[in-house]
Amino acid sequence: MSSPTYRFRNIWRLDAPAGEVFTALADLASYPRWWRDVRSVVRLDDDTARVMCRALLPYSLDLRLHRADEDRRSGHLRVDLTGDLEGFCRCRVAPDGHGARVEVYQAVEIRRSLLRRAERALGPLYRANHTAMMLRGRRGLRAYLADGHTGS
Secondary structure, three states, X not given: OOOOEEEEEEEEEEOOOHHXXXXXXXXXXXXXXXXXXXXXXXXEEOXXXXXEEXXXXXXXXXXXXXXXXXEOOOOEEEEEEEEOEEEEEEEEEEEEOOEEEXXXXXXXXXXXXXXXXXXXXXXXXXXXXXXXXXXXXXHHHXXXXXXXXXXX
């Protein structure tokens, strides 16, 4: 039985220079400081980290994020995901007036068997959980940047 692919696109507008936003997004180790749904990040090698996430629903996702692309000049970031989800997440950070615009695109399949079996009934809740996580991520990054925690 194949799991459907979930595709998400989010746009974040932030009142910080694009370079600072890019630096914060490229620094996975800092995520738990500003994104409360990212519970832990453990570096496995120069390009790979184990990330534990938990939003509203009563389960955590155990993910491996592997850097596939990080190009500061173009503002492109991409990580490949394996673990409880499989797929990728890519971001494009661009100047936008006095701040930055971040476009986040994700395409993932559920790999964790219990979550796959419940997908038909709980699919709308999975989407709502993702939406809540992304809203809190944007808010957290906004506050983190406003407090001057990163520099480009």
